[in-house]
Amino acid sequence: MSIIGWIVLGLIAGVIAKVLLPGRDPGGLIGTTLIGIAGAFTGGWISTRFLDREITNQFFDGPTWLAAIGGSLVLLVAYRVLFGHSRSRH
Numbered sequence: 001m002s003i004i005g006w007i008v009l010g011l012i013a014g015v016i017a018k019v020l021l022p023g024r025d026p027g028g029l030i031g032t033t034l035i036g037i038a039g040a041f042t043g044g045w046i047s048t049r050f051l052d053r054e055i056t057n058q059f060f061d062g063p064t065w066l067a068a069i070g071g072s073l074v075l076l077v078a079y080r081v082l083f084g085h086s087r088s089r090h
Contacts, residue, residue, distance in 0.1 A: 014036025
C-alpha cells in the first residue's frame with residue numbers, strides 16, 4: 001500500500017473513531033487525519049506485537065481496518081485523557 005493509501009486509510013479510520021467517540025476535539029480534518037494515521041500505525045504495531053497477527057499491505061483487508069480503527073480509538077481516548085480538561089468550556 002502506498003503512502004497515499006495509508007493517508008486515506010488513516011483519514012477514514014480517524015473519522016470512524018470520531019463517530020464512535022463523539023465529542024469536541026480540536027484539529028478538525030487535519031487532526032482527525034493525523035490521529036487516524038498514527039492510529040493505523042499504532043494499531044498495526046499492537047496487533048503485530050501483542051496479538052501475533054500480521055498486518056498485510058492490502059487496502060481492503062478487514063484486520064488492517066480493524067487495527068487502524070482500534071489504534072485511532074486508543075489514541076483518541078489517550079488524547080482526551082491527557083488534554084481533555086485543559087480547554088475552557090463555554
